[in-house]
Amino acid sequence: MPNSSSIQGAPSAQASAKIPLGSVGVVHTQFLHFDEPLPLASGHTLSSYDLAIETYGTLNADASNAVLICHALNASHHVAGISAENPDDIGWWDNMVGPGKPVDTNVFFVIGVNNLGSCFGSTGPASIRPETGKPWGAAFPVLTVEDWVSAQARVADRLGIKRFAAVMGGSLGGMQALSWAITLPERVAHCVVVASTPRLSAQNIGFNEVARRAIITDPEFHGGDYYAHNTVPRHGLSVARMIGHITYLSDDDMAEKFGRTQREPAANGAYHYGYGVEFEVESYLRYQGEKFSKYFDANTYLLITRALDYFDPAKKTGGDFARAIAPAQADFLLVSFTTDWRFPPERSREIVQALLKNGQPATYAEIDAPHGHDAFLLDDARYHSLMRAYFLRIAATLDVPQALRASSEVRP
Numbered sequence: 001m002p003n004s005s006s007i008q009g010a011p012s013a014q015a016s017a018k019i020p021l022g023s024v025g026v027v028h029t030q031f032l033h034f035d036e037p038l039p040l041a042s043g044h045t046l047s048s049y050d051l052a053i054e055t056y057g058t059l060n061a062d063a064s065n066a067v068l069i070c071h072a073l074n075a076s077h078h079v080a081g082i083s084a085e086n087p088d089d090i091g092w093w094d095n096m097v098g099p100g101k102p103v104d105t106n107v108f109f110v111i112g113v114n115n116l117g118s119c120f121g122s123t124g125p126a127s128i129r130p131e132t133g134k135p136w137g138a139a140f141p142v143l144t145v146e147d148w149v150s151a152q153a154r155v156a157d158r159l160g161i162k163r164f165a166a167v168m169g170g171s172l173g174g175m176q177a178l179s180w181a182i183t184l185p186e187r188v189a190h191c192v193v194v195a196s197t198p199r200l201s202a203q204n205i206g207f208n209e210v211a212r213r214a215i216i217t218d219p220e221f222h223g224g225d226y227y228a229h230n231t232v233p234r235h236g237l238s239v240a241r242m243i244g245h246i247t248y249l250s251d252d253d254m255a256e257k258f259g260r261t262q263r264e265p266a267a268n269g270a271y272h273y274g275y276g277v278e279f280e281v282e283s284y285l286r287y288q289g290e291k292f293s294k295y296f297d298a299n300t301y302l303l304i305t306r307a308l309d310y311f312d313p314a315k316k317t318g319g320d321f322a323r324a325i326a327p328a329q330a331d332f333l334l335v336s337f338t339t340d341w342r343f344p345p346e347r348s349r350e351i352v353q354a355l356l357k358n359g360q361p362a363t364y365a366e367i368d369a370p371h372g373h374d375a376f377l378l379d380d381a382r383y384h385s386l387m388r389a390y391f392l393r394i395a396a397t398l399d400v401p402q403a404l405r406a407s408s409e410v411r412p
Contacts (some may be wrong), residue, residue, distance in 0.1 A: 007405030023044055024056040024081035024098045024105055024136065027091070029121055032158055038116075038151060041310075044141035048130065051155055052077050052114040052121025056097060057105035059159070065398045066161045067108045068152060069093065070169030070176035073244070073304050074296060076120035079112035080105075082382040088215050093170075102387035104336045107395045108165065110378050113155050115148045119304040125299035126227060138224025143303055145172075145311045153187070164396055167330075168192035170376035172304070175311045178351070181328040190394055191330040192387075195340055195376040197347035198321050198354075199312040204342065208305040211240035214299045224299055237298045238289030245288050250339035254281060322354040332362040333390050335383065363390070 019025055030053050038046045054077050069079045071092070080091035080098050097103045097110055114122040117140065127138040156164070165189050167180040174196025181191040193402060200208075215221060218236030222229050249257075258281035266272050277283045317323040332355055336348035345366050355362040367383050369375040375383070 015229045022098050026084050027081035028084045037225040040147050042142050049123035053389045054112045057109045059109040063161050065108050067110045068167045070173035072171040072173050077112040077114035113152050117143045119297035119300045135227040145175050145179045163187050166190040170194035181330045185327045185329040188330040196336045197343040204246050205309050214239040233298045234293040237293040241292035242285045242289040247342045248373045252370050322357045326358050336363045337367050337369045340373045342373040
Protein backbone atom coordinates (compact mmCIF):
# COMPACT_ATOMS: atom_id res chain seq x y z
CA MET A 1 0.00 0.00 0.00
CA PRO A 2 1.55 3.39 -0.89
CA ASN A 3 2.70 5.47 2.06
CA SER A 4 3.81 9.05 2.37
CA SER A 5 6.84 10.00 0.35
CA SER A 6 7.72 12.31 3.23
CA ILE A 7 9.10 9.37 5.21
CA GLN A 8 11.42 8.07 2.52
CA GLY A 9 15.01 8.59 3.53
CA ALA A 10 16.45 10.43 6.49
CA PRO A 11 16.40 14.24 6.35
CA SER A 12 19.65 16.08 6.70
CA ALA A 13 20.37 17.92 9.94
CA GLN A 14 19.94 21.20 8.04
CA ALA A 15 16.54 20.16 6.71
CA SER A 16 15.41 18.76 10.07
CA ALA A 17 16.21 22.02 11.81
CA LYS A 18 13.83 23.85 9.48
CA ILE A 19 10.82 21.53 9.81
CA PRO A 20 8.02 23.56 11.42
CA LEU A 21 5.11 22.18 13.42
CA GLY A 22 2.39 20.93 11.10
CA SER A 23 4.70 20.22 8.17
CA VAL A 24 4.63 16.89 6.36
CA GLY A 25 8.42 17.05 6.67
CA VAL A 26 11.06 16.28 4.08
CA VAL A 27 9.54 14.91 0.89
CA HIS A 28 11.02 13.00 -2.01
CA THR A 29 9.84 13.12 -5.58
CA GLN A 30 8.71 9.79 -7.03
CA PHE A 31 8.81 9.09 -10.76
CA LEU A 32 6.27 6.82 -12.42
CA HIS A 33 7.00 5.52 -15.92
CA PHE A 34 4.18 4.60 -18.29
CA ASP A 35 4.58 2.58 -21.48
CA GLU A 36 0.88 2.44 -22.28
CA PRO A 37 0.31 4.99 -25.08
CA LEU A 38 -1.66 8.08 -24.09
CA PRO A 39 -3.99 9.43 -26.80
CA LEU A 40 -4.23 13.23 -26.73
CA ALA A 41 -7.07 15.55 -27.71
CA SER A 42 -4.92 16.93 -30.55
CA GLY A 43 -4.88 13.54 -32.26
CA HIS A 44 -1.28 12.86 -31.27
CA THR A 45 -0.25 10.03 -28.95
CA LEU A 46 2.53 9.85 -26.39
CA SER A 47 3.93 6.35 -26.68
CA SER A 48 5.56 6.53 -23.25
CA TYR A 49 6.06 9.16 -20.58
CA ASP A 50 7.10 9.84 -16.99
CA LEU A 51 5.12 11.64 -14.30
CA ALA A 52 6.68 13.17 -11.19
CA ILE A 53 4.56 12.87 -8.05
CA GLU A 54 4.67 13.39 -4.30
CA THR A 55 2.38 11.79 -1.73
CA TYR A 56 1.65 12.67 1.89
CA GLY A 57 -0.15 10.64 4.53
CA THR A 58 -1.21 6.99 4.34
CA LEU A 59 -3.73 5.38 2.03
CA ASN A 60 -6.37 3.58 4.10
CA ALA A 61 -7.41 -0.05 3.65
CA ASP A 62 -10.17 0.60 1.11
CA ALA A 63 -8.25 3.41 -0.66
CA SER A 64 -11.12 5.83 0.03
CA ASN A 65 -9.18 8.68 1.69
CA ALA A 66 -7.16 9.85 -1.33
CA VAL A 67 -7.16 13.53 -2.28
CA LEU A 68 -5.69 14.71 -5.58
CA ILE A 69 -4.28 18.25 -5.61
CA CYS A 70 -4.06 19.72 -9.13
CA HIS A 71 -1.52 22.48 -9.68
CA ALA A 72 -1.70 25.84 -11.41
CA LEU A 73 0.47 27.28 -14.19
CA ASN A 74 3.90 27.64 -12.59
CA ALA A 75 3.54 25.11 -9.75
CA SER A 76 4.31 21.39 -9.62
CA HIS A 77 3.80 18.12 -7.77
CA HIS A 78 5.61 19.63 -4.76
CA VAL A 79 2.46 20.61 -2.88
CA ALA A 80 3.64 20.48 0.72
CA GLY A 81 6.66 19.94 2.92
CA ILE A 82 10.35 20.52 2.38
CA SER A 83 11.96 19.23 -0.80
CA ALA A 84 14.69 16.66 -0.14
CA GLU A 85 16.58 18.12 -3.09
CA ASN A 86 16.42 21.71 -1.80
CA PRO A 87 15.75 22.52 1.88
CA ASP A 88 14.63 26.04 0.89
CA ASP A 89 11.91 24.71 -1.41
CA ILE A 90 8.65 24.65 0.53
CA GLY A 91 5.56 23.18 -1.14
CA TRP A 92 3.40 25.74 -2.92
CA TRP A 93 0.29 24.88 -0.84
CA ASP A 94 2.10 24.01 2.37
CA ASN A 95 -0.27 26.20 4.40
CA MET A 96 -3.21 24.07 3.20
CA VAL A 97 -1.85 20.51 3.33
CA GLY A 98 -0.26 18.79 6.32
CA PRO A 99 -0.96 17.23 9.72
CA GLY A 100 -3.65 19.29 11.42
CA LYS A 101 -4.01 21.63 8.44
CA PRO A 102 -7.26 22.07 6.47
CA VAL A 103 -6.39 19.10 4.24
CA ASP A 104 -5.16 16.96 7.11
CA THR A 105 -2.58 14.34 6.21
CA ASN A 106 -3.36 12.53 9.47
CA VAL A 107 -6.63 11.66 7.77
CA PHE A 108 -6.09 11.96 4.02
CA PHE A 109 -3.63 10.47 1.55
CA VAL A 110 -2.74 13.47 -0.59
CA ILE A 111 -1.22 13.24 -4.08
CA GLY A 112 0.45 15.93 -6.15
CA VAL A 113 1.15 15.17 -9.83
CA ASN A 114 3.35 17.27 -12.08
CA ASN A 115 1.44 17.76 -15.32
CA LEU A 116 2.69 16.46 -18.64
CA GLY A 117 4.52 19.17 -20.55
CA SER A 118 5.87 20.72 -17.38
CA CYS A 119 9.51 21.32 -16.54
CA PHE A 120 9.58 19.85 -13.03
CA GLY A 121 10.16 16.18 -13.72
CA SER A 122 7.28 14.97 -15.88
CA THR A 123 7.82 14.41 -19.60
CA GLY A 124 7.81 17.71 -21.43
CA PRO A 125 9.46 19.71 -24.22
CA ALA A 126 12.89 19.57 -22.57
CA SER A 127 12.71 15.76 -22.20
CA ILE A 128 14.55 13.50 -24.59
CA ARG A 129 12.31 12.22 -27.38
CA PRO A 130 12.87 8.44 -27.73
CA GLU A 131 12.62 8.52 -31.53
CA THR A 132 15.39 11.11 -31.97
CA GLY A 133 17.53 11.02 -28.85
CA LYS A 134 17.16 14.83 -28.69
CA PRO A 135 14.86 17.14 -26.69
CA TRP A 136 11.27 17.28 -27.92
CA GLY A 137 11.38 21.07 -28.23
CA ALA A 138 8.76 22.49 -30.57
CA ALA A 139 7.68 18.97 -31.60
CA PHE A 140 6.08 18.27 -28.22
CA PRO A 141 2.32 17.99 -28.80
CA VAL A 142 -0.10 20.66 -27.60
CA LEU A 143 -1.96 19.50 -24.49
CA THR A 144 -5.36 20.10 -22.93
CA VAL A 145 -6.71 20.00 -19.39
CA GLU A 146 -8.48 16.78 -20.35
CA ASP A 147 -5.13 15.24 -21.36
CA TRP A 148 -3.75 16.01 -17.91
CA VAL A 149 -6.76 14.38 -16.28
CA SER A 150 -6.26 11.25 -18.40
CA ALA A 151 -2.64 11.03 -17.25
CA GLN A 152 -3.55 11.67 -13.60
CA ALA A 153 -6.11 8.87 -13.79
CA ARG A 154 -3.33 6.49 -14.70
CA VAL A 155 -1.44 7.58 -11.58
CA ALA A 156 -4.55 6.77 -9.54
CA ASP A 157 -4.77 3.37 -11.24
CA ARG A 158 -1.13 2.67 -10.45
CA LEU A 159 -1.74 3.50 -6.78
CA GLY A 160 -4.90 1.41 -6.57
CA ILE A 161 -7.29 4.35 -6.16
CA LYS A 162 -10.65 3.81 -7.83
CA ARG A 163 -12.37 6.91 -6.44
CA PHE A 164 -10.98 10.08 -4.89
CA ALA A 165 -12.44 11.43 -1.69
CA ALA A 166 -11.75 14.81 -3.29
CA VAL A 167 -10.10 16.35 -6.32
CA MET A 168 -9.02 19.88 -5.53
CA GLY A 169 -7.26 22.76 -7.21
CA GLY A 170 -6.99 26.52 -7.54
CA SER A 171 -6.94 28.51 -10.79
CA LEU A 172 -5.82 26.11 -13.55
CA GLY A 173 -5.92 23.39 -10.89
CA GLY A 174 -9.60 24.16 -10.41
CA MET A 175 -10.19 23.60 -14.11
CA GLN A 176 -8.60 20.17 -13.76
CA ALA A 177 -10.84 19.38 -10.79
CA LEU A 178 -13.89 20.38 -12.87
CA SER A 179 -12.69 18.22 -15.73
CA TRP A 180 -12.28 15.25 -13.40
CA ALA A 181 -15.85 15.62 -12.17
CA ILE A 182 -17.20 15.89 -15.72
CA THR A 183 -15.12 13.32 -17.60
CA LEU A 184 -14.61 10.71 -14.85
CA PRO A 185 -17.66 11.31 -12.65
CA GLU A 186 -17.65 7.92 -10.97
CA ARG A 187 -14.13 8.55 -9.65
CA VAL A 188 -14.75 11.82 -7.76
CA ALA A 189 -16.72 12.07 -4.49
CA HIS A 190 -16.03 15.78 -3.87
CA CYS A 191 -14.83 18.45 -6.28
CA VAL A 192 -13.15 21.52 -4.75
CA VAL A 193 -12.73 24.40 -7.19
CA VAL A 194 -10.96 27.54 -5.94
CA ALA A 195 -10.54 30.86 -7.81
CA SER A 196 -11.29 29.24 -11.13
CA THR A 197 -13.60 29.46 -14.15
CA PRO A 198 -15.56 27.28 -16.58
CA ARG A 199 -13.63 28.91 -19.46
CA LEU A 200 -11.33 31.84 -20.16
CA SER A 201 -12.72 35.20 -21.16
CA ALA A 202 -11.48 36.94 -24.30
CA GLN A 203 -9.48 39.24 -22.04
CA ASN A 204 -7.70 36.30 -20.41
CA ILE A 205 -6.94 34.70 -23.78
CA GLY A 206 -5.57 38.09 -24.81
CA PHE A 207 -3.21 38.23 -21.83
CA ASN A 208 -1.98 34.74 -22.65
CA GLU A 209 -1.40 35.64 -26.29
CA VAL A 210 0.66 38.73 -25.41
CA ALA A 211 2.75 36.59 -23.06
CA ARG A 212 3.28 33.94 -25.73
CA ARG A 213 4.28 36.54 -28.31
CA ALA A 214 6.86 37.92 -25.91
CA ILE A 215 8.44 34.45 -25.82
CA ILE A 216 8.05 33.51 -29.48
CA THR A 217 9.52 36.80 -30.74
CA ASP A 218 12.56 36.58 -28.46
CA PRO A 219 15.58 36.10 -30.79
CA GLU A 220 16.77 33.26 -28.55
CA PHE A 221 13.55 31.25 -29.02
CA HIS A 222 14.74 29.60 -32.27
CA GLY A 223 11.30 28.28 -33.13
CA GLY A 224 11.09 26.43 -29.82
CA ASP A 225 14.28 24.44 -30.38
CA TYR A 226 16.52 26.66 -28.29
CA TYR A 227 17.91 23.64 -26.40
CA ALA A 228 20.06 22.75 -29.41
CA HIS A 229 21.43 26.30 -29.38
CA ASN A 230 22.31 26.07 -25.69
CA THR A 231 20.33 29.19 -24.96
CA VAL A 232 17.05 30.31 -23.36
CA PRO A 233 14.55 32.99 -24.49
CA ARG A 234 14.99 34.57 -21.09
CA HIS A 235 13.89 38.09 -21.99
CA GLY A 236 10.62 36.95 -23.52
CA LEU A 237 9.88 34.57 -20.67
CA SER A 238 10.59 37.32 -18.16
CA VAL A 239 8.15 39.69 -19.85
CA ALA A 240 5.54 36.91 -20.03
CA ARG A 241 5.84 36.40 -16.29
CA MET A 242 5.57 40.13 -15.62
CA ILE A 243 2.32 40.26 -17.61
CA GLY A 244 0.93 37.26 -15.77
CA HIS A 245 1.98 38.54 -12.38
CA ILE A 246 0.06 41.77 -12.82
CA THR A 247 -3.13 39.76 -13.33
CA TYR A 248 -2.59 37.79 -10.13
CA LEU A 249 -2.67 40.87 -7.88
CA SER A 250 -5.52 43.27 -7.18
CA ASP A 251 -5.26 47.00 -7.74
CA ASP A 252 -5.70 47.59 -3.99
CA ASP A 253 -2.98 45.10 -3.15
CA MET A 254 -0.53 46.68 -5.57
CA ALA A 255 -1.40 50.14 -4.27
CA GLU A 256 -0.74 49.04 -0.71
CA LYS A 257 2.52 47.27 -1.54
CA PHE A 258 3.98 49.80 -3.96
CA GLY A 259 1.79 52.82 -4.58
CA ARG A 260 3.74 55.34 -6.63
CA THR A 261 6.85 55.01 -4.49
CA GLN A 262 10.02 55.68 -6.43
CA ARG A 263 12.87 53.21 -6.19
CA GLU A 264 15.68 55.77 -5.91
CA PRO A 265 14.36 59.29 -6.43
CA ALA A 266 16.63 61.89 -7.95
CA ALA A 267 17.56 64.97 -5.96
CA ASN A 268 14.55 66.51 -4.17
CA GLY A 269 12.39 63.55 -5.24
CA ALA A 270 12.56 64.40 -8.93
CA TYR A 271 12.24 61.86 -11.72
CA HIS A 272 15.23 60.51 -13.62
CA TYR A 273 13.55 61.09 -17.00
CA GLY A 274 14.62 57.78 -18.48
CA TYR A 275 13.45 54.18 -18.97
CA GLY A 276 15.29 52.43 -16.19
CA VAL A 277 13.62 51.29 -12.98
CA GLU A 278 11.84 54.37 -11.64
CA PHE A 279 9.08 52.96 -9.42
CA GLU A 280 9.06 50.19 -6.82
CA VAL A 281 6.43 48.26 -8.75
CA GLU A 282 8.73 48.18 -11.78
CA SER A 283 11.55 46.78 -9.67
CA TYR A 284 9.26 44.12 -8.23
CA LEU A 285 7.96 42.99 -11.62
CA ARG A 286 11.43 42.86 -13.15
CA TYR A 287 12.67 40.81 -10.22
CA GLN A 288 9.76 38.37 -10.51
CA GLY A 289 10.25 38.05 -14.26
CA GLU A 290 13.98 37.49 -14.09
CA LYS A 291 13.67 34.95 -11.28
CA PHE A 292 11.00 33.04 -13.19
CA SER A 293 13.08 32.97 -16.38
CA LYS A 294 15.86 31.14 -14.54
CA TYR A 295 13.80 28.11 -13.51
CA PHE A 296 10.84 27.80 -15.87
CA ASP A 297 10.85 26.47 -19.42
CA ALA A 298 9.54 28.72 -22.19
CA ASN A 299 7.96 25.89 -24.20
CA THR A 300 6.17 24.74 -21.06
CA TYR A 301 4.77 28.24 -20.63
CA LEU A 302 3.42 28.15 -24.18
CA LEU A 303 1.84 24.72 -23.68
CA ILE A 304 0.17 25.54 -20.39
CA THR A 305 -1.26 28.90 -21.46
CA ARG A 306 -2.70 27.27 -24.59
CA ALA A 307 -4.29 24.54 -22.46
CA LEU A 308 -5.87 27.33 -20.42
CA ASP A 309 -7.27 28.88 -23.59
CA TYR A 310 -8.71 25.60 -24.85
CA PHE A 311 -10.52 24.64 -21.63
CA ASP A 312 -14.24 24.91 -22.33
CA PRO A 313 -16.35 21.91 -21.26
CA ALA A 314 -19.48 23.57 -22.67
CA LYS A 315 -18.04 23.64 -26.19
CA LYS A 316 -19.44 20.15 -26.81
CA THR A 317 -22.90 21.14 -25.58
CA GLY A 318 -23.36 24.25 -27.68
CA GLY A 319 -22.24 26.55 -24.89
CA ASP A 320 -24.63 25.12 -22.27
CA PHE A 321 -22.46 24.64 -19.19
CA ALA A 322 -25.32 23.13 -17.17
CA ARG A 323 -25.57 20.31 -19.73
CA ALA A 324 -21.78 19.93 -19.73
CA ILE A 325 -21.56 19.48 -15.98
CA ALA A 326 -24.68 17.33 -15.66
CA PRO A 327 -22.74 14.00 -15.68
CA ALA A 328 -20.86 14.96 -12.48
CA GLN A 329 -21.67 12.86 -9.42
CA ALA A 330 -19.57 14.81 -6.93
CA ASP A 331 -20.50 17.21 -4.16
CA PHE A 332 -18.98 20.58 -5.08
CA LEU A 333 -17.27 23.28 -3.05
CA LEU A 334 -16.56 26.48 -4.97
CA VAL A 335 -14.59 29.40 -3.55
CA SER A 336 -13.94 32.81 -5.08
CA PHE A 337 -12.34 36.04 -3.89
CA THR A 338 -13.91 39.45 -4.26
CA THR A 339 -10.83 41.19 -5.67
CA ASP A 340 -9.85 38.44 -8.11
CA TRP A 341 -10.22 40.08 -11.50
CA ARG A 342 -8.43 37.32 -13.40
CA PHE A 343 -11.13 34.76 -12.52
CA PRO A 344 -13.75 36.94 -10.81
CA PRO A 345 -16.56 35.66 -8.56
CA GLU A 346 -19.02 35.83 -11.47
CA ARG A 347 -17.26 32.87 -13.07
CA SER A 348 -17.57 30.73 -9.93
CA ARG A 349 -21.22 31.78 -9.61
CA GLU A 350 -21.78 30.61 -13.17
CA ILE A 351 -20.63 27.13 -12.14
CA VAL A 352 -22.82 27.23 -9.02
CA GLN A 353 -25.87 28.31 -11.03
CA ALA A 354 -25.34 25.45 -13.48
CA LEU A 355 -25.12 22.95 -10.61
CA LEU A 356 -28.25 24.34 -8.96
CA LYS A 357 -30.10 24.20 -12.26
CA ASN A 358 -29.29 20.48 -12.41
CA GLY A 359 -30.14 19.87 -8.75
CA GLN A 360 -26.51 18.92 -8.04
CA PRO A 361 -25.08 19.52 -4.54
CA ALA A 362 -23.00 22.68 -4.28
CA THR A 363 -21.51 24.84 -1.54
CA TYR A 364 -20.27 28.30 -2.47
CA ALA A 365 -18.22 30.87 -0.57
CA GLU A 366 -17.13 34.29 -1.75
CA ILE A 367 -14.28 35.53 0.42
CA ASP A 368 -13.78 39.26 0.86
CA ALA A 369 -9.99 39.29 0.54
CA PRO A 370 -7.78 42.10 -0.80
CA HIS A 371 -5.12 40.01 -2.52
CA GLY A 372 -6.62 39.32 -5.94
CA HIS A 373 -6.18 35.98 -7.68
CA ASP A 374 -3.23 35.01 -5.48
CA ALA A 375 -5.56 34.93 -2.46
CA PHE A 376 -6.11 31.20 -2.99
CA LEU A 377 -2.49 30.59 -1.97
CA LEU A 378 -2.54 32.77 1.13
CA ASP A 379 -3.49 32.37 4.80
CA ASP A 380 -6.88 34.08 5.01
CA ALA A 381 -8.43 32.72 8.22
CA ARG A 382 -12.00 32.58 6.86
CA TYR A 383 -10.86 30.73 3.75
CA HIS A 384 -8.88 28.17 5.72
CA SER A 385 -11.67 27.69 8.26
CA LEU A 386 -14.05 26.94 5.40
CA MET A 387 -11.66 24.40 3.90
CA ARG A 388 -11.08 22.77 7.28
CA ALA A 389 -14.81 22.41 7.92
CA TYR A 390 -15.44 20.98 4.46
CA PHE A 391 -12.69 18.37 4.73
CA LEU A 392 -13.81 17.44 8.24
CA ARG A 393 -17.20 16.70 6.70
CA ILE A 394 -15.50 14.46 4.14
CA ALA A 395 -13.42 12.78 6.85
CA ALA A 396 -16.58 11.86 8.75
CA THR A 397 -17.55 9.56 5.88
CA LEU A 398 -14.22 7.73 5.75
CA ASP A 399 -12.79 4.67 7.46
CA VAL A 400 -10.13 6.47 9.51
CA PRO A 401 -9.38 6.09 13.22
CA GLN A 402 -11.56 8.32 15.39
CA ALA A 403 -8.44 9.53 17.21
CA LEU A 404 -7.10 11.01 14.03
CA ARG A 405 -10.40 12.74 13.27
CA ALA A 406 -10.44 14.16 16.80
CA SER A 407 -6.86 15.44 16.50
CA SER A 408 -7.83 17.18 13.28
CA GLU A 409 -10.88 18.81 14.83
CA VAL A 410 -8.98 20.45 17.69
CA ARG A 411 -6.21 21.95 15.58
CA PRO A 412 -6.23 25.76 15.24
